Amino acid sequence: MPELLSGAATLLADARERTDARLARWADRLGARVPGRTGEAFSYALQSPGKRVRAALVIAAYRGLGGTSDAIDGVAAAVETVHTYSLVHDDLPCMDDDDLRRGRPTTHRAFDVATATRVGFLLVPVAAEVLAESADDLGVPPAMLGRMARELFEAGGVEGMVGGQWLDLEAEHRRLGLGDLMAVHRGKTGALIRASCVLGALAAEATEERVAALAAFGDDIGLAFQIADDVLDLVGTSEELGKTAGRDQALAKSTYVEVLGVEGARAEASMLARRAVGRLADAGCATTALASLADYIVTRSS
Numbered sequence: 001m002p003e004l005l006s007g008a009a010t011l012l013a014d015a016r017e018r019t020d021a022r023l024a025r026w027a028d029r030l031g032a033r034v035p036g037r038t039g040e041a042f043s044y045a046l047q048s049p050g051k052r053v054r055a056a057l058v059i060a061a062y063r064g065l066g067g068t069s070d071a072i073d074g075v076a077a078a079v080e081t082v083h084t085y086s087l088v089h090d091d092l093p094c095m096d097d098d099d100l101r102r103g104r105p106t107t108h109r110a111f112d113v114a115t116a117t118r119v120g121f122l123l124v125p126v127a128a129e130v131l132a133e134s135a136d137d138l139g140v141p142p143a144m145l146g147r148m149a150r151e152l153f154e155a156g157g158v159e160g161m162v163g164g165q166w167l168d169l170e171a172e173h174r175r176l177g178l179g180d181l182m183a184v185h186r187g188k189t190g191a192l193i194r195a196s197c198v199l200g201a202l203a204a205e206a207t208e209e210r211v212a213a214l215a216a217f218g219d220d221i222g223l224a225f226q227i228a229d230d231v232l233d234l235v236g237t238s239e240e241l242g243k244t245a246g247r248d249q250a251l252a253k254s255t256y257v258e259v260l261g262v263e264g265a266r267a268e269a270s271m272l273a274r275r276a277v278g279r280l281a282d283a284g285c286a287t288t289a290l291a292s293l294a295d296y297i298v299t300r301s302s
Helices: 002-033 036-046 053-064 072-090 113-138 142-155 161-170 178-203 208-235 256-282 288-299
Strands: none
Touching (some): 002 036, 002 053, 002 288, 036 072, 036 113, 053 072, 053 178, 053 208, 053 288, 072 142, 072 161, 072 178, 142 178, 161 178, 178 208, 178 256, 208 256, 208 288, 256 288
């Protein structure tokens, strides 16, 4: 709906401004701390422009559950740091071998493969620093910080993105059914989106029922996000996407479009978004901001 998309645009613009400012400060710190080419690559990767959907989900979940501190921006920046690490590695020649990301050369093209690989690995402990600093600013108790860290780094590890990426690589040149495809993307794409929602809820010190509702919401929109990506990879252009279009087909990946068709994939994504918002309503969570982001995720053009 137009009003939801307008709301999402405002949320995303706010999240971009706040998160980019945090990441720029961390890029300056790392540039001063890490000398030479690696420090330059740190700064390049961290300041890569992006839609900041995950950051917006962190902030919207936090605010929707009663949080008021601007320090939540740091939690959003920690999530985006983990996301950046995944993109740097995802683009490497041994992975998807891509030259373009967010409208500019990928990190290994701007620098070199060894530097990009090293920067990707080192961004993980950087994300831990960003999260710890923001938790201190929020006044989060140590036990809650531990829970937030576990949520974030499990999403970025073998139970989440790393495991999903492994399954994705193994599935190249094979035709997966819908169930197997969902298993790949619950890890590769969905885990960090789910964690974004949960981290916002935990930072707001929400009840366990509401944390569970945000986790279920994140599970559904994480899959919806990937389905929409599969459609865009087929119907979009490189200029629109800011990355190379048609990579799924070039790498012989199984996609939701291949399994469901374009219209079937769009219908599945819309169903997941509606179900996600319903989960929040059932738990009595404020849904306007999160509903607008769910709608954006399945109707975006890039």
